[in-house]
Amino acid sequence: MTKLKIEAEPTYVEIDSNKTALVVIDMQKDFLLHGGYGESLGNNPDNLTTTIAPIQKVLEAARKIGMLVIHTREGHLPDLSDCPSTKLLRWPKGKRIGDMGPMG
Numbered sequence: 001m002t003k004l005k006i007e008a009e010p011t012y013v014e015i016d017s018n019k020t021a022l023v024v025i026d027m028q029k030d031f032l033l034h035g036g037y038g039e040s041l042g043n044n045p046d047n048l049t050t051t052i053a054p055i056q057k058v059l060e061a062a063r064k065i066g067m068l069v070i071h072t073r074e075g076h077l078p079d080l081s082d083c084p085s086t087k088l089l090r091w092p093k094g095k096r097i098g099d100m101g102p103m104g
Helices: 045-049 052-064
Strands: 003-006 013-016 021-025 068-072
Touching: 021 052, 052 068
Parallel strands: 021 068
Antiparallel strands: 003 013
């Protein structure tokens, strides 16, 4: 068992790295970078890119101690049959999930 003490606010957090996983959610270029789908929806990528370096540091540390790392990403079947209609119809044509964008 590897107990880790992580400095945090308002107080430290103690975890057992053998029973803990790092979960990294939706760190996709299309959501985070200029020219991507997120920006086409009006999101400011500058607010999101500041998260990349700290997440890289945590990811590196987790891998170094052998902690389980889980990455998620949003993805759907090619025919979008697994994508709820509420998500498909949320945006105007040309900006919907599955429409061609600058990054694919």
